[in-house]
Amino acid sequence: MKVIPGIAFEMLPHSRTQEIVRLVNESNVNIPGLFAFRVDTDKINAGGCTTNASMISFRPRISSQLGSTALNIYGPCFKNETKVKCRFDSSLQNIDGIIIDEYRAICLTPFASVHGPVSVKVSIDDGQTFISAGIFTFAPLQ
DSSP: OEEETTEEEOOOTTTTSGGGGGGGGOOSSSSTTOOOOOOSOSOOOOSSOBSOTTOOEEEOSEEETTOOOEEEEESBOOOTTOBOEEEETTOSOOEEOEEEETTEEEEEOOOOSSOEEEEEEEESBTTSSOEEEEEEEEEOOO
8 A cells, every 4th residue: 555645545456457357356345346344443453463452452433322332442453251341431340252263252332411522441351351452432312
């Protein structure tokens, strides 16, 4: 990827040539003709998982204060026996997570009586320790 201040672009195979018609046979996600690029953050972490438990991130970063949004948690390598828990803000309530696969777990967001940003902490040791994962925003009801 090439970066010019304020602009980032990717040169695809055959760009700026008559061979551009061959692009329908190329891909960066193993589906011919399809290219996917992440544009929702300035910092892009490498895919996969890590043994470094402090490398936790989540998506989405905003959702309704009604709750029940699946918060996708990435970073550490999850095993079937990993016990994931999430904590929103200073709440004493821990939300049990669900392991989806080696790379992803989810926690459902709780109902929030007020809207706005809250800190999210994640535990991968059944609630013994919590690691700060970032800020989640509960959007106001419309």
